[in-house]
Amino acid sequence: MTNHIIQLDDVSFSYDHSIVLDHIHLEVGEGEFWALIGPNGSGKSTLINIILGLLKPSSGSVELFGSDINSFKHRERIGYVSQKSNSFNSGFPATVLEVVRSGLTRKSGLFRSFSKKDEQKALKSLGIVGMESFARQNIGELSGGQQQRVFIARALVGEPDLLIMDEPTVGIDQQNVASFYSMLNELNRDHGIAIVLVTHEIDLVTDLATHVACLNRSIHFHGIQSDYKKMDDEDISNWYGHPVRRVHQFETEVDQ
């Protein structure tokens, strides 16, 4: 039986009397790669913020790694890459290594300095995303795609069991998006890290993900990728509220 690392039970969220999330049930198991898709304003980022503990649900319960979110203490088990990472202050005086090492802030413990070992971990994490040679470079000097890889390295440095990403490819040029997703695929397949990825790029990502959840205020579909692929474009268009046509671009690219 798969252990659930995220369990949302009847979660609802309202803001200014309007319902943003309506009775959400979702279970994410160890090593699964979930693509969370849905139109703009469908509540995807709200749901991620609830899972991260940044927002409290109006009703329902959230469990992470079997513990209620309010008593969950092991935040280092979750790596997070935000939508906004690529709009950080590019003039910030920090090297890639310093940024990645900051992912160990919580794990290293309060009042303690980083050790040589922490630096080794940061370099190893940079190696995973293919950015080791950029360690001493200023973060602002890198391209958007390279910066996003660095932020993934920061999320990975604490060796998390779950990686949550909120539209991480925003601001990355299309050429780099495919290689970015290949890297995620490797992380999931080779390192066994569970991934929850919020994305608009349904064609690219649903070919990589093991599971798909389609959200538009409520969950309209959740299940394994092959079941999602069997769905008609018409069904998906109904969930989205506008016409959607899937093109399996990434699959084609990978096969080639």
Next chain:
Amino acid sequence: MISAILSYEFLQNAFLSGLIIGFIAPLLGLFIVVRRLALIADALSHVALAGIAGSLYLSQQVLFFTGLNPVYFGIASAVGGSLLIEKLRGMYRHYEELAIPVILSAGIGFGAIFISLSKGFGSDLVGYLFGSVSAVSRQDLVIVIVIAIIVIAYIRFLYKELFVLSFDPDYAKVSGVNSKYIQMVFMVITALVIGASMRIVGILLVSSLMTIPVAAAMQQAKSFKGAMIYSIIFGEAAVIVGLIIAYYLDIAPGGTIVVTSIGILLFVLTWKKIQGKRNARIVEEGIV
């Protein structure tokens, strides 16, 4: 001049205080600048002005306050102001910067009232506004040392948390860093540094020692640690040169320290420009 420093206690106080604030003001200033809070230091220094003016007024009116060091009042009001700014920032979450002009105006407003009520303070107030070489007492030096120990301990032990909060506040929250508590203490620490620095640099110029050396350092450094080291070097250079000029010309050190740090900034900017041009030429010649 060295023999004068060795002979006169007031000069020892001034130079030791100067060296200490030349270290702690840019050190904390780096975190203030990268968090885009530079104007908060300005607002708090003006609140300190209200405290100093209030204390000087009270010392004229009430015997009890005559013997009390106005620096205590300045520090207390800056700390109070820092907590108020945090409160206001929380109340106006979408217009956080609004807290700064509100508190800054309040500081100047109260300061103006106390200055008017006491019908002028003469050289005392001028010393607090622009700094003074001769007015730093042994008690002031002790205050500066105590504040420096607090500031260095705070940054030493919470460096990781302060870095992640400065670079990416959202990420800090998600990774479980107690942002609210650290931010609150940060504001109080900023108020303390302002309190420590005002005797030397003066209330009106104190924020510049927290920002100008950092502005120069950020042009040079690639890493955060590098920016920290450069900030401190530039801060110390400005204080030492500024104090020496102030001593020989017998003028307020606040002005000379700030003008020196502006000179350092201009030098760094020009140097960077020359280097950029030289690199461009090398690349161009290399291609040709």
